[in-house]
Amino acid sequence: MQKFLAKRAVSSAISLIFLIIAVFFLSRLTGDPTDLYLPVDASQAARDQFREIHGLNDPLIVQFGRYVWDLVHLNFGESIRRAEPALPVVLQAFGWTFRLALITMAIVTVAAITLGALAAFRVGGIFDRIATFFSLIGASAPDFWIAIVAIVVFAVGLGWVPTSGVGGPQYWILPVAVLFIRPFGLILQVVRGSMINALGSAYVKTARAKGVAPKKTIFVHALRNAMLPVITVMGDQAAALLNGAVVVETIFGFPGVGKLMIDSILNRDFTVVLAAIMVTALAIFIMNILIDFAYAILDPRIRY
Amino acid sequence: MADQLLQVRNLSVTFQTARGPVHAVQNVSWQIDRGEVLAILGESGSGKSVSASAVMDLIDCPPGEITSGEIFYEGRDLLTMSRAKRRAINGKKIAMIFQDPLAHLNPVYTVGWQIEETMVIHGTSAAEAKAETINLLRKVGIPNPEDSAQKYPHQFSGGQRQRLMIAMALALKPDVLIADEPTTALDVTVQAQILQLLEELQKETGMALLIITHDLGVVAEIAHRVVVMNHGEIVEQGSAREIYANPQHPYTKRLISCAPGQGEIHDKVSETEPLLKVREAKKLYGAFEALSGTSFDLHEGETLAIVGESGSGKSTTARILLRLEESSGGTALYKGKDLFAITPKEMFAIRRDIQMVFQDPTQSLNPRMTVYELISEAWAIHPEILPKAQWKARVATLLEQVGLQSEHVHRYPHQFSGGQRQRIAIARALALEPRIIVCDEAVSALDVQVQGQVIALLDRLKAEYGLSYIFIAHDLPVVRDFADRVIVMQGGRIVEQGPVRQIFDFPRETYTRNLLAASLDPDPEVQARRRAERRAKEAV
Numbered sequence: 001m002q003k004f005l006a007k008r009a010v011s012s013a014i015s016l017i018f019l020i021i022a023v024f025f026l027s028r029l030t031g032d033p034t035d036l037y038l039p040v041d042a043s044q045a046a047r048d049q050f051r052e053i054h055g056l057n058d059p060l061i062v063q064f065g066r067y068v069w070d071l072v073h074l075n076f077g078e079s080i081r082r083a084e085p086a087l088p089v090v091l092q093a094f095g096w097t098f099r100l101a102l103i104t105m106a107i108v109t110v111a112a113i114t115l116g117a118l119a120a121f122r123v124g125g126i127f128d129r130i131a132t133f134f135s136l137i138g139a140s141a142p143d144f145w146i147a148i149v150a151i152v153v154f155a156v157g158l159g160w161v162p163t164s165g166v167g168g169p170q171y172w173i174l175p176v177a178v179l180f181i182r183p184f185g186l187i188l189q190v191v192r193g194s195m196i197n198a199l200g201s202a203y204v205k206t207a208r209a210k211g212v213a214p215k216k217t218i219f220v221h222a223l224r225n226a227m228l229p230v231i232t233v234m235g236d237q238a239a240a241l242l243n244g245a246v247v248v249e250t251i252f253g254f255p256g257v258g259k260l261m262i263d264s265i266l267n268r269d270f271t272v273v274l275a276a277i278m279v280t281a282l283a284i285f286i287m288n289i290l291i292d293f294a295y296a297i298l299d300p301r302i303r304y
Numbered sequence: 305m306a307d308q309l310l311q312v313r314n315l316s317v318t319f320q321t322a323r324g325p326v327h328a329v330q331n332v333s334w335q336i337d338r339g340e341v342l343a344i345l346g347e348s349g350s351g352k353s354v355s356a357s358a359v360m361d362l363i364d365c366p367p368g369e370i371t372s373g374e375i376f377y378e379g380r381d382l383l384t385m386s387r388a389k390r391r392a393i394n395g396k397k398i399a400m401i402f403q404d405p406l407a408h409l410n411p412v413y414t415v416g417w418q419i420e421e422t423m424v425i426h427g428t429s430a431a432e433a434k435a436e437t438i439n440l441l442r443k444v445g446i447p448n449p450e451d452s453a454q455k456y457p458h459q460f461s462g463g464q465r466q467r468l469m470i471a472m473a474l475a476l477k478p479d480v481l482i483a484d485e486p487t488t489a490l491d492v493t494v495q496a497q498i499l500q501l502l503e504e505l506q507k508e509t510g511m512a513l514l515i516i517t518h519d520l521g522v523v524a525e526i527a528h529r530v531v532v533m534n535h536g537e538i539v540e541q542g543s544a545r546e547i548y549a550n551p552q553h554p555y556t557k558r559l560i561s562c563a564p565g566q567g568e569i570h571d572k573v574s575e576t577e578p579l580l581k582v583r584e585a586k587k588l589y590g591a592f593e594a595l596s597g598t599s600f601d602l603h604e605g606e607t608l609a610i611v612g613e614s615g616s617g618k619s620t621t622a623r624i625l626l627r628l629e630e631s632s633g634g635t636a637l638y639k640g641k642d643l644f645a646i647t648p649k650e651m652f653a654i655r656r657d658i659q660m661v662f663q664d665p666t667q668s669l670n671p672r673m674t675v676y677e678l679i680s681e682a683w684a685i686h687p688e689i690l691p692k693a694q695w696k697a698r699v700a701t702l703l704e705q706v707g708l709q710s711e712h713v714h715r716y717p718h719q720f721s722g723g724q725r726q727r728i729a730i731a732r733a734l735a736l737e738p739r740i741i742v743c744d745e746a747v748s749a750l751d752v753q754v755q756g757q758v759i760a761l762l763d764r765l766k767a768e769y770g771l772s773y774i775f776i777a778h779d780l781p782v783v784r785d786f787a788d789r790v791i792v793m794q795g796g797r798i799v800e801q802g803p804v805r806q807i808f809d810f811p812r813e814t815y816t817r818n819l820l821a822a823s824l825d826p827d828p829e830v831q832a833r834r835r836a837e838r839r840a841k842e843a844v
Contacts, residue, residue, distance in 0.1 A: 201407070202402065202404060202407035203408055203410040203411070205362060205402070205408065206408045206409065206410070206472075207410070208360070208361070208362055208394070209360050209362065209394055209395060209399065209400040210394065210395035210399075210421065210422045210472070211391040211392060211393070211394035211395035211396060211422075211425055211426060212391075212395075212421070212425055213388075213425070216425075221410055224412045224413075225410070225411065225412055299412055300411070300412060300414075300456040300458075301411060301456070301458050
């Protein structure tokens with residue numbers, strides 16, 4: 001078990017290092033932050049001073065060395081734009097994204113598993129039709145379009161919910177609802193397929209021969225077996241949400257990590273971009289470990 | 305008749321398939337009473353399991369439909385009862401076990417939980433069920449019942465898993481136990497143990513035992529009465545002894561005459577220089593020794609059988625000879641070259657000399673290729689054998705030689721029956737004009753009649769092409785009829801080898817003797833005698 005965790009940690013660290021290198025140098029290709037932060041007619045002296053303060057005068061490799069050195073000391077650097085340490089800024093935004101992802105995934109999981117299992121039990125039945133309908137929408141309608149239509153209809157037209165920002169529960173309804181659709185449709189299909197397999201399996205036949213009632217056959221005997229492929233897809237979808245739902249967060253003015261990243265990239269606020277990437281990468285690493293644990297809990301044949 | 309425990313009357317079941325309705329069983333009637341052992345005997349597709357599935361409410365509608373008939377249990381018609389009432393009978397009054405216990409046990413729950421569940425859903429308290437599970441496990445011969453109850457199905461052997469299924473089925477002391485091919489996937493010695501256990505439990509509880517099987521030997525060993533089915537209809541029923549000694553229906557007669565183990569033993573001993581000399585062949589998987597130093601010769605024109613139970617190393621031997629896997633030591637001399645040591649390029653040239661026929665043609669033939677493509681592919685790989693212009697004619701000839709129609713060249717494997725598919729696999733092997741064909745359980749998946757036909761085909765081709773066979777099998781009667789020489793393997797080692805007559809009539813090793821004793825004879829008289837001997841031995 002410890003060996004497995006150690007192996008996982010090492011391989012994740014290696015990918016993270018490559019990611020940092022790539023992002024560090026690639027982001028510098030976008031241009032000099034000085035051009036963005038100082039007025040167009042700023043004097044050369046002012047420009048030099050700005051570059052001096054933010055360490056932009058040194059050769060790239062020296063900047064990188066300094067960045068890594070700071071990083072080793074858990075110093076993620078300062079945001080140029082906000083003139084405050086990057087990490088707290090990122091953590092605060094990540095907190096919003098994390099809550100958004102958690103709420104969305106919780107609803108998606110319960111809904112997709114229940115509906116998917118029922119759809120599999122009677123292929124072609126009413127639940128199956130509902131499932132197919134949602135999957136089709138999830139797969140075909142782009143979320144920025146749904147988001148805008150939802151704002152127009154529910155916020156502007158009907159005035160049931162606010163258009164954007166954060167606050168009470170009513171602010172969460174639209175972002176969660178829009179983010180819900182795609183993973184729900186996808187996971188629903190995987191649950192359905194996996195459940196059809198499980199319900200046709202020999203052990204379900206045994207359960208029927210034992211006199212187990214249909215509800216218990218579906219949710220106790222078949223579902224746990226059917227969950228393994230589902231968990232993989234759920235992990236993928238959750239990772240996408242943790243990375244920050246850039247489009248949805250931007251449209252709803254939601255102060256999450258996705259919106260923070262896109263703003264920081266536009267502002268050439270490199271330290272924030274890098275800090276955001278590292279925080280989300282760590283979160284996804286932890287989530288993958290949890291998924292591996294979930295596998296082992298669900299299937300006794302899997303041991304690490 | 306009316307007071308029979310379980311009675312099936314004029315049952316007809318139809319399945320809707322893509323090719324139209326299939327009448328799985330038609331007007332089938334049988335009955336079974338307490339204390340009785342009834343066997344339903346039939347080949348694959350005979351509908352032998354369908355009436356039992358109807359009894360257990362396991363037929364899904366659609367695609368299945370019960371078009372006529374009644375099933376009386378203690379005088380009440382199961383088919384007119386509500387689903388809930390039938391569930392109350394399933395598992396409590398009528399229980400069922402199946403062929404492949406690993407697939408039929410839920411992999412993600414402990415076996416203890418699964419056995420307890422049977423009791424709990426029928427009203428036993430959880431604590432009582434827990435205690436009873438331990439008793440049941442002990443009764444069916446599972447070691448350390450307390451610990452075993454906490455384990456998962458994959459942690460048991462095949463035979464133990466079937467014991468677990470039996471424990472689960474017998475938890476509530478049902479009146480009827482239905483066993484659908486309960487020993488088919490098991491080794492012969494394990495099969496004997498399971499049948500003995502079933503018989504003991506049946507005697508002890510006085511329940512009715514219904515065995516569904518394709519194996520005359522199983523019928524002979526355990527059944528009092530037998531129902532013979534063919535194409536969804538009952539052709540004959542009566543006492544097991546009567547049916548064997550005096551079959552009335554032509555189908556039953558054919559089935560009994562096809563039972564392997566009754567033919568002439570080949571008394572030919574080859575004096576020629578060995579074609580293949582294997583010495584000290586080894587195969588390791590990590591620290592596990594799958595094959596620990598086996599040595600044998602294969603002579604020209606010989607059929608050498610390798611027999612043994614699962615895990616004995618017989619298939620490993622075949623795989624390292626064909627370099628499908630690398631050996632871990634030893635030599636295999638063929639035409640002066642060591643097959644284990646030559647380069648892949650040299651091996652490529654030799655491959656056409658040594659071909660293989662696998663157990664399951666459904667899996668070993670690519671389903672997306674036509675028969676023509678499957679057979680001619682060999683010549684595309686080894687172009688020196690045949691110019692492309694002659695491929696068509698040669699495929700047609702090969703098909704005719706293996707007993708298939710040459711106009712079927714453009715069909716796909718799924719359009720053939722199991723036996724026909726195995727003939728395609730043989731034609732494919734022959735396409736390369738090999739000297740040696742390795743048959744790895746090549747007839748095990750086939751029905752006895754088809755098995756007999758394929759064996760006859762292999763025998764004929766051997767003479768025509770001057771072939772030598774390495775015939776890997778677990779079924780001793782088939783080996784007795786077909787092989788010239790036999791190697792008996794156990795745990796990666798050769799226990800004994802010699803001519804067929806010596807191995808079958810004068811076995812030296814205890815293991816060989818046990819293996820032969822566990823193998824079932826289709827004659828109920830012979831089995832009754834063996835049972836009596838076994839009991840006498842146990843009493844001592």
